[in-house]
Amino acid sequence: MGSFSSTLTNIPSYWPKVSFSLFVFGQILSIPCYFFVGYHILFEKSARKALHNHVIIILLFYNFLGITFDLSLTLNYDRVGYVSLFSPTLCRFWQLVDDGIWYGGVFLMMWASFERHILVFHSNFVRTPSQLFLIHYIPLIFFALYAPLLYFYLIFLYPCDEHFDSTLVLCDEMCFYATIPNWFLVYDSFVDYTIPILFIVVFSISLLLRFIRQKQRLQQAVTWRQCRKMTIQLTLVSTTYLIFDLPYVIIFLVQSCGYPDFGSNIIMPYIASLTYVPAIVLPYATLLALPGLKQKFRNLFFWKRHQRQIVPFTTHA
Structure with a gap:
């Protein structure tokens, strides 16, 4: 991820401003939704x-941190041309x-897309406390913290010569890139990003197809509505990763296969910034799938409307 501005000459002059405006608009709309959805999940x-x-x-x-901290700093960098409050x-x-928390979100999404198979089709695997600990909590903690x-x-x-530059996005490249073994850079590119994104796509599509194929059996054997909502929730969230991260992965894979110039004219001005979109869409995808939230949302607006009603003043004889 990185700045939305670009020094490339092959993009329209208006695109950086359009991209900047769209992300500011998306950020402003998503933050209240984060609070609303988070409050419902934590207090219900x-x-x-x-x-x-x-x-x-x-x-x-994780994605709220990305929206409020990472995206805000990136947008401000694009606005003023340097890192404000530089330190x-x-x-x-x-x-x-930008990297650790964001990659953590990708790993969590990969685990969620796999775990849904267990929760929907093999719920008997997580019935006892020991099963919950081994199959649910340990993987969740690992993928969240890795x-x-x-x-x-x-x-x-990591021991390296740090150098921070207020004129560069992210204050310049992380210093470990200059001294760390090359095998780790390959590992980081494939294991920490490319493979998880591909797994998200495979696990999510297979869950949806499996759910459709076994719909009738699920209606008879388990709670249908619960399974349907779990599947809808994952499909909505994972679709954002499929649409906005998969193009970046495809370009990276083609470049790794010996075509280093493939997609180079579009990856920075267009594709790289799209990796912020899943964090903007996530609370809305969650909102649509969680039970009772839509009604609470409507009640909230009706309550505000009633609060604005003026009660006429009456006098008594």
Whole structure:
């Protein structure tokens, strides 16, 4: 991810301003939805205890950090042309959120797309406390913390000569890139991003097809509405990764196969910035799938409308 502006000459002069405006608009609309959805999940006992919402809670938190911290700094950089409130500490945390937290969200989405198969079709695997611990909580903790802890080490603890530049997005490239072994760079590109995105696509599509094929059996054997909502929720969220991250992965794979110039004229001005879109769409996709939220949303607006009603003043004789 990175700046929305570009020095390339093959893009329309108006595109950076259009892209900037669209992301500001999307950010402003998504933040209240994050609060609304997060409040419902955390304070509604049934929603908070539902196994399929545990990964969604962490996903919402990670992507909220991306929207409020990473995207805000990136947009401000594009607006003024330098990093405001420049300091090494700010730069390190910006890099951590941009990479470690963002990759953490990708891994969580990959786990969610796989775990839904268990929760929908093999719910007997998570009935006992020991099964819950081994199959649900341990993978959830691992996929939530792997990337943030890895990048915390690389950014804050890895021995390298740090150099921060207020005129560059993310305050310049992370210093470990200059000295870390090349095998890790290959590992990071494929294991930390490319493979999880491909798995999200495969697991999500297979879940949807499997759900459609076994629809009649599910209606007879388990709670139909619960399975339907879990499948809809995952489909809506994973579709955003499919649409806005898969093009980046495809270009990367083609370039890795010996065509380094493939997509180079569109990846920075167009494709790279799209990786912010899933974080903007996530709360709305969650909103549409969670039970009772749409009614609460309508009640909220009706309540506000009633609050604005003027009660006529009457006098008594």
